[in-house]
Amino acid sequence: MQSTEQVVPIRTPETTFNDEEVVTVLMPDGRLAPEHDPKLPVETVVDLYKAMVRTRVIDEQLVRLQRQGRIGFHIGSLGEEACILGSAAAMRPNDWIFPCYREFGALLFRGLPLQTYIDNMYGNADDVVKGRQMPDHYTGKPYRFGSVSSPIGTQITQAVGFAWAARFKGKDEVSSVYFGEGATSSNEFHNGLNFAGVMKAPVVFLCRNNRWAISVPSEKQTASRTFADKGVAYGIPAVRVDGNDILATFKVVRECVERAAKGEGAFLVEMLTYRVGGHSTSDDPRAYRMQDEVEQWRRTDPVLRLRRHLDERKAWDEARDEAWRQEVEAELRACITAAEAKPKPTLESMFEDVFEEKPWHLEEQAAELLSGPRAKDHH
Numbered sequence: 094m095q096s097t098e099q100v101v102p103i104r105t106p107e108t109t110f111n112d113e114e115v116v117t118v119l120m121p122d123g124r125l126a127p128e129h130d131p132k133l134p135v136e137t138v139v140d141l142y143k144a145m146v147r148t149r150v151i152d153e154q155l156v157r158l159q160r161q162g163r164i165g166f167h168i169g170s171l172g173e174e175a176c177i178l179g180s181a182a183a184m185r186p187n188d189w190i191f192p193c194y195r196e197f198g199a200l201l202f203r204g205l206p207l208q209t210y211i212d213n214m215y216g217n218a219d220d221v222v223k224g225r226q227m228p229d230h231y232t233g234k235p236y237r238f239g240s241v242s243s244p245i246g247t248q249i250t251q252a253v254g255f256a257w258a259a260r261f262k263g264k265d266e267v268s269s270v271y272f273g274e275g276a277t278s279s280n281e282f283h284n285g286l287n288f289a290g291v292m293k294a295p296v297v298f299l300c301r302n303n304r305w306a307i308s309v310p311s312e313k314q315t316a317s318r319t320f321a322d323k324g325v326a327y328g329i330p331a332v333r334v335d336g337n338d339i340l341a342t343f344k345v346v347r348e349c350v351e352r353a354a355k356g357e358g359a360f361l362v363e364m365l366t367y368r369v370g371g372h373s374t375s376d377d378p379r380a381y382r383m384q385d386e387v388e389q390w391r392r393t394d395p396v397l398r399l400r401r402h403l404d405e406r407k408a409w410d411e412a413r414d415e416a417w418r419q420e421v422e423a424e425l426r427a428c429i430t431a432a433e434a435k436p437k438p439t440l441e442s443m444f445e446d447v448f449e450e451k452p453w454h455l456e457e458q459a460a461e462l463l464s465g466p467r468a469k470d471h472h
């Protein structure tokens with residue numbers, strides 16, 4: 094049908110956002126654009142930089158361990174450190190974080206001991222989830238950090254329910270929830286955003302638009318112009334930020350958290366970034382994307398970008414950088430050595446934690462398992 098003159102005022106997606114509306118602070122030469130500068134003390138910026146480097150060093154080492162057959166799996170955040178750490182830093186201590194599966198850096202930033210994370214990667218006897226999950230399925234209740242649950246989108250409804258309950262109980266707690274742009278196609282995204290929009294739940298939706306959902310590029314994920322548009326559709330104010338700019342991410346997320354805490358309801362932040370690594374150690378992205386694209390994003394590396402700024406402020410130098418990397422590597426080596434020396438969870442532990450009193454059929458199964466022949470002790 095031919096289009097006719099517009100009579101009814103149908104709002105086109107183009108009227109909600111345009112591409113220029115991306116909040117950025119860190120300029121290419123390392124200086125700060127003043128408009129959205131969060132004006133953090135230089136020591137805080139140094140701490141953020143150190144957290145990003147620590148996350149990167151751990152990430153790279155975990156990939157090596159997987160390649161050597163010492164751990165089974167890793168899913169990391171290479172290239173996405175700024176949006177993960179900038180947003181985690183913007184949450185207030187009382188607020189909750191509901192992770193997707195790339196946010197180990199945020200949990201460490203919240204204070205989880207590195208040893209506890211590495212024990213989870215090995216699924217050993219000290220793993221808080223007792224080796225019952227894949228590696229990188231961590232949890233951190235003492236750090237106000239939810240559990241990784243890998244079916245896409247599940248954490249979105251968990252965060253919304255949690256935020257709504259907190260508001261109901263009169264607690265000053267905002268929930269934040271991470272997910273990739275692919276998860277915006279899930280049922281849980283719809284359920285969560287619809288509920289949060291209607292009920293004004295204090296939740297900040299953190300969409301890491303890293304351009305790829307395994308092998309599906311973001312342009313094949315939606316016909317909306319932006320992922321922020323999807324928030325607007327649910328009556329949720331939304332904003333796009335340069336997710337490779339940790340200062341801009343901090344600024345935007347902090348403002349959303351403060352407004353959510355004041356009773357203004359939910360917010361959605363689309364953080365524009367790029368997944369530099371494979372989806373996980375089980376993926377080879379060379380099968381579906383061009384290396385040129387990756388190289389182009391490497392040039393906007395969030396770690397280098399903040400480093401340039403610290404250089405500009407004369408707040409960091411090569412010697413300190415090297416010393417910090419060595420410190421992280423040494424701590425990590427010690428945790429790996431300790432984790433590898435620990436026993437596996439006991440076989441009996443498999444039958445614990447579900448029933449207060451173990452029913453007869455589980456007693457029987459446990460006895461049969463413990464008395465039966467065992468496979469050799471390697472995988």
Ligand SMILES: Cc1ncc(C[n+]2csc(CCOP(=O)(O)OP(=O)(O)O)c2C)c(N)n1
Nearest residue numbers: 243244245272273274275276303305306307
């Ligand atoms: C319900 C469900 N369907 C499919 C999968 C398989 N799967 C794991 S990760 C993933 C892509 C997720 O992409 P995105 O949400 O953009 O997050 P990213 O991995 O890019 O951070 C898919 C389809 C899953 N885990 N759960």
